[in-house]
Amino acid sequence: MAKITMREAISQALMEEMDRDPAVFIMGEEVGVWGGTYAVTKGFYDKYGPDRIKDTPIAENAIIGGAIGAAMVGQRPIAELMTINFAFSAMDYIVNQAAKLRYMFGGQFTLPLVIRAVGGGGRQLGATHSQTPDAIFAHFPGLKVVSPGTPEDAKGLLKSAIRSNDPILFIEHATMYQVRGEVPDGEYTIPIGKSKIQREGGDLTIVTYCKGLELSMKAAEQLSKEGIEAEIVDLRTLRPLDMEPVLESFKKTNRAIVVEEGWKSYGVGSEIVSRIYEEAFDYVDAPIIRVAQKEVPLPYNRTLEQAALPQVADIVAAAKEVLR
Amino acid sequence: MKKEQLLDLYYQMVLIRRVEERGAELYQAGKIGGFMHLYIGQEAVSTGLIAAREPRDRVITAYRDHGVALNCGIPANEVMAELLGKATGMSKGKGGSMHMASVEKNMWGGHAIVGGHLPVAAGFAIGDQYAKNDNVTICMFGDGATNIGYFHEALNLSKTWGLRVLWVCENNVYGMGTSVERASAVTDIRQKAEGYGMKNADANGMDVMAVYEAAQEALAYVRKEGQPYFLEVDTYRFRGHSMGDPERYRKQDEVKKWQENDPIGIFRKYLLDKKTASAKALDEIEDNVEEEVNKAVEFAETSPEPALEDLYADIYAD
Ligand SMILES: Cc1ncc(C[n+]2csc(CCOP(=O)(O)OP(=O)(O)O)c2C)c(N)n1
Numbered sequence: 001m002a003k004i005t006m007r008e009a010i011s012q013a014l015m016e017e018m019d020r021d022p023a024v025f026i027m028g029e030e031v032g033v034w035g036g037t038y039a040v041t042k043g044f045y046d047k048y049g050p051d052r053i054k055d056t057p058i059a060e061n062a063i064i065g066g067a068i069g070a071a072m073v074g075q076r077p078i079a080e081l082m083t084i085n086f087a088f089s090a091m092d093y094i095v096n097q098a099a100k101l102r103y104m105f106g107g108q109f110t111l112p113l114v115i116r117a118v119g120g121g122g123r124q125l126g127a128t129h130s131q132t133p134d135a136i137f138a139h140f141p142g143l144k145v146v147s148p149g150t151p152e153d154a155k156g157l158l159k160s161a162i163r164s165n166d167p168i169l170f171i172e173h174a175t176m177y178q179v180r181g182e183v184p185d186g187e188y189t190i191p192i193g194k195s196k197i198q199r200e201g202g203d204l205t206i207v208t209y210c211k212g213l214e215l216s217m218k219a220a221e222q223l224s225k226e227g228i229e230a231e232i233v234d235l236r237t238l239r240p241l242d243m244e245p246v247l248e249s250f251k252k253t254n255r256a257i258v259v260e261e262g263w264k265s266y267g268v269g270s271e272i273v274s275r276i277y278e279e280a281f282d283y284v285d286a287p288i289i290r291v292a293q294k295e296v297p298l299p300y301n302r303t304l305e306q307a308a309l310p311q312v313a314d315i316v317a318a319a320k321e322v323l324r
Numbered sequence: 325m326k327k328e329q330l331l332d333l334y335y336q337m338v339l340i341r342r343v344e345e346r347g348a349e350l351y352q353a354g355k356i357g358g359f360m361h362l363y364i365g366q367e368a369v370s371t372g373l374i375a376a377r378e379p380r381d382r383v384i385t386a387y388r389d390h391g392v393a394l395n396c397g398i399p400a401n402e403v404m405a406e407l408l409g410k411a412t413g414m415s416k417g418k419g420g421s422m423h424m425a426s427v428e429k430n431m432w433g434g435h436a437i438v439g440g441h442l443p444v445a446a447g448f449a450i451g452d453q454y455a456k457n458d459n460v461t462i463c464m465f466g467d468g469a470t471n472i473g474y475f476h477e478a479l480n481l482s483k484t485w486g487l488r489v490l491w492v493c494e495n496n497v498y499g500m501g502t503s504v505e506r507a508s509a510v511t512d513i514r515q516k517a518e519g520y521g522m523k524n525a526d527a528n529g530m531d532v533m534a535v536y537e538a539a540q541e542a543l544a545y546v547r548k549e550g551q552p553y554f555l556e557v558d559t560y561r562f563r564g565h566s567m568g569d570p571e572r573y574r575k576q577d578e579v580k581k582w583q584e585n586d587p588i589g590i591f592r593k594y595l596l597d598k599k600t601a602s603a604k605a606l607d608e609i610e611d612n613v614e615e616e617v618n619k620a621v622e623f624a625e626t627s628p629e630p631a632l633e634d635l636y637a638d639i640y641a642d
């Protein structure tokens with residue numbers, strides 16, 4: 001086991017898959033000469049050259065549409081959106097094309113496509129550049145949405161995504177590239193569509209993913225000092241959603257909170273809570289609480305931005321509330 | 325142009341430069357956060373351009389907007405306060421560096437989605453056309469923005485519908501780290517306007533007088549003909565794309581060469597050569613700017629943070 005950063009984990013996954021399969025290439029804004037705006041593809045341009053590391057114009061439709069086309073004719077493109085906020089500029093390609101082309105043509109087309117995108121708030125980038133709109137993308141059948149919370153998962157899931165024959169949106173978090181964690185030595189993959197228990201505990205279940213995992217782990221530590229043991233289920237994949245570990249944990253604890261960075265209304269938490277009520281109603285001992293972003297576009301001012309984002313203290317308070 | 329007006333242009337360019345130099349220091353000191361894109365090197369573009377507008381002409385630009393904001397008459401105090409995220413900023417601390425606007429000054433923002441504001445600019449002109457006035461909308465954007473679909477939709481619409489927009493492309497050679505020749509099918513960007521049958525011209529963006537004259541001609545055409553116009557302005561940003569740009573994509577020699585053509589230096593020489601003002605008079609302007617910027621920093625630093633309940637203010641009008 002080696003301890004590496006999220007950035008290194010993602011970078012390693014990309015490199016290993018590029019070395020393994022010549023059909024894999026990367027296209028996006030500033031992925032090459034610049035080395036990636038988050039330095040994930042630093043050194044790639046020198047190693048693989050401009051054919052495999054394609055610096056594109058600022059043209060999100062051409063990036064996603066182009067990657068879809070290349071995938072349909074047999075290549076395995078990794079399209080990078082500089083941030084997930086620019087996915088809205090390419091929404092038609094993601095929603096109307098990537099998610100539907102296979103189904104609509106009776107399975108004739110295959111789209112082995114990965115869209116990597118950085119999301120998340122907390123960097124004072126203002127309302128258009130700070131969003132966590134993951135739930136929107138998870139709404140569409142035909143698209144898979146992956147969003148890891150640890151370096152180990154990021155590496156293993158990204159490798160699986162690149163090998164997958166379906167279009168996958170892979171969402172990273174802008175404030176997590178320095179997060180360190182153990183990753184297995186040597187080759188490994190992690191299956192897409194499997195939730196995972198990241199921490200065991202018997203008092204309540206915290207369902208979360210990505211940035212929410214980082215916050216929930218910290219909250220669980222604090223709770224533990226007060227004698228409360230939280231079990232943390234990391235969704236890792238938002239679609240297809242694996243409810244098994246969530247339900248299993250909930251049937252044990254009978255109390256849950258859901259933590260996500262995105263807005264609460266119509267969010268990931270809304271889905272999880274409904275599913276628990278639908279599938280494990282008899283086990284509910286307390287109303288399930290959602291911890292999420294306040295219902296405002298994120299402001300630039302640091303204090304206001306932090307006030308709008310879910311915090312460790314909010315999770316701790318919610319945990320105590322469901323245990324009351 | 326009258327002497328006072330010329331000196332005012334000099335004042336504005338120096339003001340932009342000093343506000344941004346201080347802004348950069350405050351950023352390094354951690355008092356400004358987020359993305360901050362400096363306009364240093366490009367001051368002559370918006371200064372010349374906006375000097376040619378009538379107050380009723382609307383201005384809209386991208387995130388590299390401090391200079392445009394100052395040229396439009398937003399006080400340095402408010403610009404600095406917005407950079408620091410204070411309640412006294414023109415966007416009440418919610419917008420930051422990239423989102424400066426003042427409806428009162430007919431400055432409609434600072435927009436951070438590349439190319440996103442171009443169809444909106446066309447929309448201003450639709451509104452004005454509908455109101456049957458002859459206001460012009462001046463829409464500024466970078467070279468990189470001409471590669472996104474928004475640009476093409478907006479240009480096409482403006483020509484088809486006869487909208488009064490002056491499209492101004494600030495060609496500063498790069499969109500982040502990608503040079504125009506690596507990203508655009510044509511390096512003379514105004515050829516794209518040619519494709520839409522739009523009247524166009526180019527101007528030296530390091531020379532404020534050249535920009536001013538080109539803008540005057542363009543604005544007169546747009547107003548009179550009720551047609552859009554495309555102005556390509558050649559310029560260069562002396563600093564990185566934003567704070568913390570590793571600048572691996574360009575050589576320091578290239579940057580130095582452009583810096584020898586400093587727009588403020590060029591204009592200073594012009595004013596001295598024409599004997600419009602003495603060196604002493606220009607130095608005095610610089611001293612005054614220094615003082616104004618000091619005051620702006622003090623104003624910003626002593627201004628209150630937005631109140632916590634303002635988090636929920638201004639989400640909806642109703
Ligand atoms: C739709 C969209 N894609 C990507 C970005 C990220 N981005 C911000 S500025 C920029 C470069 C823009 O270059 P240019 O238009 O030449 O303007 P300049 O920065 O040179 O003034 C990029 C790619 C963005 N903000 N919006």
Ligand SMILES: [Mg+2]
Pocket residue numbers: 466467468494495496497498499500
């Ligand atoms: Mg540019």
